[in-house]
C-alpha cells in the first residue's frame with residue numbers, strides 16, 4: 137500500500153472535518169431513502185386513484201323507468217327462472233309484431249334485405265323448425281310458429297335479454313356515482329321526484345352475476361360481459377398454449393445449441409428488439425398472415441387468428457425471460473449432471489429446465505398481463521365490436537374485454553361509462569385469475585428447488 | 588465403439604504426451620503419467636499449473652469448455668479416450684467426478700443418488716432403492732440420512748453434501764473417481780471424514796485427487812504427482828506460462844527424498 141494522499145490524511149486526522157463529512161454522508165443516505173419512499177407513495181397513490189375511479193362508476197344509485205316491470209312477467213321479477221317456452225310466450229304476448237325481427241337479428245346471418253323472401257330452411261340452415269315451416273317465408277308463419285323458432289333455437293340467456301330489452305324496457309333515467317350515492321342522498325331524492333311517473337330508485341352494482349352472464353345489448357341496463365369474457369378466456373388460454381412451448385423451445389435452442397456465431401447473435405438481438413415493437417404492427421402482421429393468407433386454416437377473423445397474433449406479440453417476452461433463466465443455472469449443476477454420464481438432452485431436461493422453471497414462469501406472468509390487456513392488434517385481426525353469440529371453438533368469431541370496454545366508453549351516456557367500469561373490474565379479475573395461477577405454479581417450482 | 592473395462596493391466600489410466608490448450612493459450616504440456624489401479628494418486632502444485640486441467644481431461648469434462656483443445660492420448664482399458672469413435676458420455680460413466688464445491692442437485696437426497704442410475708434407464712423402484720442405500724452406505728452417509736431421504740440435498744451440511752456427491756458418483760459404479768480439491772470448502776472434521784472415506788473407497792476404485800494440502804496428500808495418497816509452472820520471456824514484458832508434470836513417484840519418496848530441487852522447495856513451503 138502506498139501512503140494515503142495528503143488531503144485524505146487531513147480528514148482522517150482532523151476530527152472536526154471528519155464529523156462534518158460524516159454528517160454529510162448520513163444526510164445523503166437519508167435523502168435517498170426519502171426519495172425511495174416518495175416513489176413508493178406516488179405509485180400507491182396512482183393505484184388508489186385508478187381503483188377509485190373505476191369503483192366510483194361501478195357502484196351507485198340509479199333511477200330507472202320500465203315499460204312493463206319484470207314483476208308483472210315472472211314470479212319475483214326473476215326472468216332467469218323462466219323456461220325458453222315461457223319467455224317466447226311473453227314475447228308473443230307483448231311484442232307480436234317484432235317476432236320476425238328477433239329471428240332476423242339473432243338467428244339469421246345473411247343479407248337483411250333478402251331475409252323476408254327466403255323460405256325458413258334456407259334462411260336458417262340447421263335450425264330446428266316445426267314441420268311445415270321449412271318451405272314458408274317468415275311472413276307466412278303465424279305468431280306461434282315464429283315464437284317456436286325463437287324458443288327452440290336461442291339460448292335461455294339470449295331470450296332473457298330480448299325480453300328485458302323489448303318487454304321490460306328498463307331504461308336508465310339517471311345514474312349516480314358511489315361518492316354521490318354516499319354523501320348526497322337528499323339531492324338524489326330530489327332528482328327522483330322530478331323523474332317521470334313510475335321511476336324507481338335502487339342501488340345498483342354494475343358488476344353482477346347478471347352482468348357476467350348476459351350477452352351485450354343495445355340497452356346499458358341489460359348489457360353484459362359474457363361474450364367478451366369468454367372471448368378473453370379463449371384467446372388468452374390459447375395464446376399461452378401456443379407461445380409457451382415455442383418460446384421455451386426457442387430459448388433452449390439459443391442458449392444450449394446455437395453456436396455463438398454472428399448470425400445467431402443477430403437473431404438474438406432481433407428478438408430483443410421485437411419485444412419493443414408497437415403492438416399494432418403485430419396486428420397488421422396478423423391481419424396479413426393469419427386472417428388473409430392462411431384463412432383456410434384459421435377461419436379468417438377467428439379466435440385462432442387472434443391467439444396466433446397474440447402469441448407472436450408475447451413470444452419475445454417469453455423467450456427473453458426463459459433465456460435469462462436458463463443462463464442463470466449454475467455451471468456446477470450442469471457439470472454434476474455430465475459428471476455422472478448424462479447426455480446433453482438429459483442434462484437440459486432434468487437439471488437445466490427444472491432449475492429454470494421459476495424464471496420461465498416469470499416471463500409467462502408478464503406475457504399473460506400483456507396478452508389480456510391488448511386491444512389494438514385484436515381490432516385489426518377482427519375482433520367483433522358487437523356480437524351476441526358465445527365463442528364456440530377455435531374458428532368462431534369473438535370479442536374480448538378490452539374491446540368491449542372501448543366500445544362502451546365510446547358512447548356518450550353515463551350508464552355506458554358505468555357498464556365500462558364494471559367490465560374493467562371483470563378484466564382485472566380475469567388478469568388476477570391467470571396471474572395467480574402462474575404465481576402459484578412458480579411458488580411450487582421454487583419450493584421444490586429450495587432446501 | 589464402446590469401452591469395455593479390462594481388469595488386466597496394472598495401469599488404470601495412462602497419459603501420453605497430454606497437452607491442453609484454451610483457445611490459443613497453452614495450459615499444460617506433454618504430461619506422461621501412469622495411474623495405478625486401486626490406488627490414490629494426488630496431484631499437487633502451485634495454482635494455475637494445470638492440475639484441474641489435466642484432471643478434467645481424463646474424463647473429457649473439458650469438452651464442455653468452448654475453446655479447450657486436447658492433444659496426446661488418455662489411455663483407458665486399451666482405448667484412447669480421445670479417439671473420434673469414443674463418446675464422452677460413456678467415458679464419464681466409467682470415470683466419475685467430484686468437484687471442489689459440493690454441488691448436489693436441488694432435489695431430494697434420494698433423487699440425487701438415483702440421478703445417475705435413472706439416466707441409464709433404471710426405473711424399477713426396488714432396484715433404485717437398493718442402489719441408493721448401497722451408495723449412501725459406501726459414502727458413510729447412510730446412518731445420517733436414512734430417515735429423511737426425501738429431504739433436499741441442499742439441506743445437508745457442507746461435508747454431508749460432499750459425501751452425497753460422492754454417493755451420487757459411485758451410484759453408476761464407475762471405475763475411476765476424479766476429485767478436484769474435494770475438501771477445500773470443508774471444515775477440518777468434515778475433511779477428515781472425506782479422507783477416511785477415500786481410504787475405504789480405494790479398495791474398490793482408482794482415485795485421483797487434486798489437493799493444495801500437503802498433509803492431506805501424505806495422509807491419503809499412495810502416489811503423488813507434482814506439477815509446476817514454466818515461464819518463458821517471449822518479448823519484453825510478455826511472458827508465456829504453462830504447466831507441466833515435474834516429478835512423479837511414491838508419496839513417501841516425493842515428500843522425503845524428492846529428486847528435484849523445485850519439488851523440495853514446493854513441499855517445504857518455500858515456493859513463490
Ligand SMILES: Nc1ncnc2c1ncn2[C@@H]1O[C@H](COP(=O)(O)OP(=O)(O)O)[C@@H](O)[C@H]1O
Nearest residue numbers: 609614633634635636637638639640641652830
Ligand atoms: N476455462 C478456462 N479458460 C481459459 N483458461 C483456463 C480455463 N481454465 C483454466 N485455464 C488456465 O489454464 C491454466 C491452468 O489452470 P488450472 O488447470 O485451473 O490450474 P490449477 O487447477 O492447477 O490451479 C491457468 O493458466 C488457467 O488460467
Ligand SMILES: [Mg+2]
Nearest residue numbers: 638639640797
Ligand atoms: Mg484447480
